[in-house]
Amino acid sequence: MRLGPLTAVVLSAGMLLGLRAEEPPETTFAVDVNLVNLLVTVKDANGGPIADLSVEDFKIVDGGQQRSIAVFEKRTDRPLSVVLMLDTSLSTAKELQFERESAERFFEKLLGSGSNVDDRVSVLQFSDYVEILTSFTRSEKRIRKAMGLVKRGGGTSMYDSVYLAARQLKGREGRRVMVVITDGGDTTSYTPFAEALRSAHDIDAVIYGIIVIPIRSDAGRNTGGENALKTLVANTGGETFVQYANENLDEAFNQILENLRTQYLLGYYPPERESDTERFRKIEVSVNRPGASVLSRNGYYLSAPPPRRRTSKARISIREKPRPPEDLPKPDEPVQP
Numbered sequence: 001m002r003l004g005p006l007t008a009v010v011l012s013a014g015m016l017l018g019l020r021a022e023e024p025p026e027t028t029f030a031v032d033v034n035l036v037n038l039l040v041t042v043k044d045a046n047g048g049p050i051a052d053l054s055v056e057d058f059k060i061v062d063g064g065q066q067r068s069i070a071v072f073e074k075r076t077d078r079p080l081s082v083v084l085m086l087d088t089s090l091s092t093a094k095e096l097q098f099e100r101e102s103a104e105r106f107f108e109k110l111l112g113s114g115s116n117v118d119d120r121v122s123v124l125q126f127s128d129y130v131e132i133l134t135s136f137t138r139s140e141k142r143i144r145k146a147m148g149l150v151k152r153g154g155g156t157s158m159y160d161s162v163y164l165a166a167r168q169l170k171g172r173e174g175r176r177v178m179v180v181i182t183d184g185g186d187t188t189s190y191t192p193f194a195e196a197l198r199s200a201h202d203i204d205a206v207i208y209g210i211i212v213i214p215i216r217s218d219a220g221r222n223t224g225g226e227n228a229l230k231t232l233v234a235n236t237g238g239e240t241f242v243q244y245a246n247e248n249l250d251e252a253f254n255q256i257l258e259n260l261r262t263q264y265l266l267g268y269y270p271p272e273r274e275s276d277t278e279r280f281r282k283i284e285v286s287v288n289r290p291g292a293s294v295l296s297r298n299g300y301y302l303s304a305p306p307p308r309r310r311t312s313k314a315r316i317s318i319r320e321k322p323r324p325p326e327d328l329p330k331p332d333e334p335v336q337p
Helices: 006-018 090-110 140-148 158-169 193-202 223-236 250-261
Strands: 036-043 058-062 065-067 069-073 080-087 120-126 130-137 175-182 206-213 240-244 264-268 280-287 293-295 299-301 316-318
Touching (some): 058 069, 120 158, 130 158, 175 250, 193 223, 240 250
Parallel strands (some): 206 240
Antiparallel strands (some): 058 065, 120 130
């Protein structure tokens, strides 16, 4: 089933949220909507995660004002919802098999010993359009089936995939994460870069990027596209890894897993809004540890997101067979006519 117009995107997203395996109900957390929550990773000078910090070691500045930390969780184990996003454009065809194998090993570790029982993963691929291969699941069978559906496509709709992955993650409890594997560059998206970035900011998602490069030479590389992905990643508090075609991706996946296992959760109450024209408020997080670097999102939007342009042609399809209509809850927002 391939759906084209924006209305189909909204409908498909609603259907996706309704797709559910026969799994135990997920844990529900009380949420204070006035809190600003930050998922933070702290690295030492050698790039290793620092996991022994206390609340007194952190400093948060919001809009130029230091804020008191109201919530602090060291090595937070709140549930993870991870969307793996595979670039299947023609330029990545040679690496697809290695990407699939590394991703399967990553999922096995992510959902294995030490994981939260409510951790879930979803897999999508993007080329000329975005295709959801499985909705959120812990089932090894469903994950392997999804990875077996990966196939070569044409262009690269990375910004569309970020926007639609954010739609998947919206409403999920706990931590929301996107892992993007691509060779860099966007050639066929209808979603602008700024809108893709905002969609991740609006749901507090962290993006990790793995840039797969066919050769070590700069010839033929889309450095502009690579920098765009790095900007998406840096602004959401993630990390970018560069892998060459003759290297496996296990090390990058292992570092992502290590980050997720050593994340801090910080929550604070923001200052009053200064003016009606203020749209985006910057956040700076620092730690009292020499040589340490902090990975955290760089701000948040104060206003509601603008309505999605009805002229958008972002396309999505769902490979899973939908459940019977009576088994599907109503979408969380109305479908536009």
